[in-house]
Amino acid sequence: MSRYTAAEIEAKWQAAWTEAGLFTARRSADKPKYYVLEMFPYPSGRIHMGHVRNYTMGDVIARHRIATGHNVLHPMGWDAFGMPAENAAMASGGHPKEWTYSNIADMRAQMKPLGLSIDWSREFATCDPEYYGQQQALFIDMLDKGLVYRKNAVVNWDPVDMTVLANEQVIDGKGWRSGADVERRELTQWFFKISEYSDELLTALDGLDDWPAKVKLMQANWIGRSRGLQFAFSLTEQSHGFDRLEVYTTRPDTLLGASFLGISPDHPLAKALEADNPEVAAFCAEARRGGTTEEALETGEKLGFDTGLTVRHPFDTGRDLPVWIANFVLMDYGTGAIFGCPAHDQRDLDFARKYGLPVISTFAPVKDDGSPLPEDGGAAFVPQKTDPVIYIRGFAGDTEQTGAQAIDAAIAFCEQNGVGQGVTRFRLRDWGLSRQRYWGCPIPIVHCDDCGAVPERKENLPVRLPDDVSFDVPGNPLDRHPTWRDAACPSCGKPARRETDTMDTFVDSSWYFARFTSPGSATPTDAEDAAYWMNVDQYIGGIEHAILHLLYSRFFARAMHATGHLPEKAIEPFNALFTQGMVTHEIYQTRDANGRPVYHLPESVENGALKATGEPVEIIPSAKMSKSKKNVVDPDAILAQYGADTARWFVLSDSPPERDVEWTAAGADAAHKHLARVWRIASEIAEAEAGAAVPQDDEALTRALHRTIQDVTLGLESFGFNAAIAKLYAFTSVLAKSTAGVAARREAALVLAQLMAPMTPHLSEEVWGLLGGDGFVTAAAWPVAEPRWLVEDSV
C-alpha cells in the first residue's frame, strides 16, 4: 500500500481537470446557471492565507454546485490599479505597470496549485487597456445620462509636497512624507450622482434576503434617510448680501431650546466674512487644519468663532441667537448650517460650555421630576425618538408624547406658520471619483477653452496611460508629462487639454463582476451573456467591504441598467453575500538592546524559542497576519509541506467561516493526518477481499452514511463548513471501525470521497479512482440522503 503523497496527486489531477476543460464556463440551456464570485485580489505580489481561505470557500460552493448539476461560472481577475504600485515605483524606481503585471504573474502561479475550479480563460486585470477602455465608455454613457457631474470638494493637501494626500497618507494630521500639517483644500472634481438612488438603494435592501443582516443594517445607516425640517433664520442685520441662513434639523422638536447658530467654515457666509476680516480668515485656516476623515472631524477639538452676527428665533421673538463659525459643522451634509441646542445634544453642550452659551431645556424626562437642565459637568438629556417625554417648551401642548410624535408635530406646526417645510434627507453623499494620481483609469474628458469639459469620442477609446512617466517628485506624473495632455477638442477640433485626474479604484471594482460574463466583448458587456450569467448567485469577501464596495457596486449595476449595459434583473447584482473572517496568527517577539520589539517569522520559532539561538520569545495573541509583525505563513511553504488539500481542509475546519481563523502548525498537522487516514482507509477497502467471513453490520454504516450526507449537504449549503467537516471526521471514524461488508464499506468510502471533494478535490479524485468510481468525482452527481435511513430508531 502506497502512502498519501499530496504533491504527485495534486499536480496530476489539476492537469487532468484542465485537459478535460471541466471549469470552462459556456452558456447552456441544459442546466441552471450558477455564478460564484470571490472578491478579486489586489496584486500585492504574494498571496496570503486570507486569499487561500476566501478562494477555498468559493471553490467549495462552486464544486458543490457543479456536483448538483449546475452550469457554474467561477472567474478570477485582478484589481490592479492603486497607490501601492506608485509607491513601489517611488521607492525602487521601477514602473507601476511592470510592478503590477509581474505581481500578477507571481500570484497566479501561487494560486494555480490550490486546485481551484476557476475558468482562467476569463481572467483580466483592471489595468488592461481593454478593461479600462470599456470603463471609460461606461463613464461617458453615465455622463450622457446625467449621472456624472463636476463640483468642488475638499481633499487633504500637503503644503510642502504640494500634493493631494489619501486619507491613509495622513498620519495624526500630518503628511506621511513631509511631516507637514495637512490642510483641507477645495478642488473641482468629478462626481457620480449616487444620491439620485439613495432612496432606492435603501429600500431595495429589504429584498436582499440572502445578505447578512449586519451588512444591510450598516448600509441602511450609511445611506441614513432622515425626516427633518428645513427652514431659515433671518439675520437681524444683513451681511455680505445674506439676510437669512438656511438650516436643516432632524430634531425640530427642540427648536425652542436653540441657543446659537453654527455655520461651517466652508459656508458661503463664512467665506465672505473671511475675505474681509483677517481674524475670521485666521480662524477658518485653523479650522481647516487636519484630515478630511469623518473620524478626524468628530474626534477633533471643537472650535468656534463668534461672527458677531445674530439671527431672530422664528417663534421665541424675545431672543436673538449668535451666529458662530464652528469646525464640526459639515458643508457636505444638510445646508452647512445648524442650530445648536445644548440642553439636548452632547456636542452642542460641550460647545456651549466652552464658549459660555446658554443652555435652554425644552423637555423634562417623564420619570424624573428634577431639573431638566444638565447639571454642571453632567451629560445632555438626549431622549430617544421612542421615549415618551413631556415638553415644557414644545409645539403640541405639554402632554406626554414620544420624540417621533413631537418631531411630526413640530414640522406640522412650522409648516402651518410658514416657517420652513418638512424634508427627507440622506446622509449618503455623491461619490467623488477624481484622483490626482497616475496609476488609475484616465477620466476620458478633454478640456477646451471654447467648449468646456467634453467627453472623448468613443472611437478614440481607450484613453491610454502613457508609459514614459517618472516618479522622482511628488504629484501626478500625468500633469508633468510633456505631450500626453495635448488633445484635439472632440467637439470643435481645436487644441485642448486632457483631464489628468484618474478614477478612484473603487470604480474598477464596481462592475468587474459584469465584465466577467463576457470579458472579451467590444462593449462593456454582451447583452446575451449578461442576461444569461447575471446575477452573481454567491458573492464572498471580507466584511471590510460591507459598505463602500458593495454600495458602489449596487449603484453601478443600476447605472449600467440605465445606460443599457445590464438587464433590469441585475440592478441588485449579488443575490447572496457571505462575509468571511480573517486568518490570524500568533506574534513572536523579542526585544533588542534598546527594548524595542523585534518580530520573528513562525518558521524561525520552535517550542517558544528561536530555533537559531534558543532565545525565548514573547508570544502575543493572535492577530491579523501582517508583514510588519511577521506573523505570516507563506502559502507556498504550506503547499510544499502538506499540499493544497490539507491547507484547504484546515482553513475551513477550524472556525466558522464568518469568524477569524487562527493558523496553527498543530492544526495543519492534524488536518494532514486526517487526510492521510482517509487515504489509508480507502486503500484498505480497495485491497480487501470481498465476501470475507466477518460479522456484517451494513445497516449501522448505511444509517451513519445517510445521516452524514444529509448533515454535510446542509452544512455546505449554509456556509457551515466547519460543522460539515466535523461530521466528516465523525463519519470517518465510524467507517474505520465498521464491521460492515466490503461492498457496503466501498460504497461508503466512495460517498465519503464525494462529500469531501469540494474541500479536498485532489484526494477525493484519487480515492474515487482507487475504489473504481466512474469518471471524475468532480463531475459525479452529488449523493442524496434517503429519508428512510434518516429516521431515528431509538431516542
Added chain:
RNA sequence: GCCGGUGUGGCGGAACGGUAGACGCAGCGGAUUCAAAAUCCGCCGAUGGCAACAUCGUGAGAGUUCGAUUCUCUCCACCGGCACCA
C-alpha cells in the same frame, strides 16, 4: 466620536429557547513495537468526593421565561468601517 460585530474548557469551536462543551488540537493513560516513528483504544470544564454523586460554570451586571450560551437592557474588552487603503 458615530455605525456594525464578537466574547463558551488549556486552545479552535458545537449547541442557538430544552442533557452546555459535538468534532479537532493539546494533555494523560493503555495497546502494538526489541525500541521508536506511524497507527489504534480509552480518559479529559472547575471544586468537593474512593465512588455514586453534589455544587458551580458560556466577558460583567440586571431583566423576560417553567427553563437563557441563545431573547432584552446597561457596562467592559477586542475587532471591522467612517466616503482618497484596497
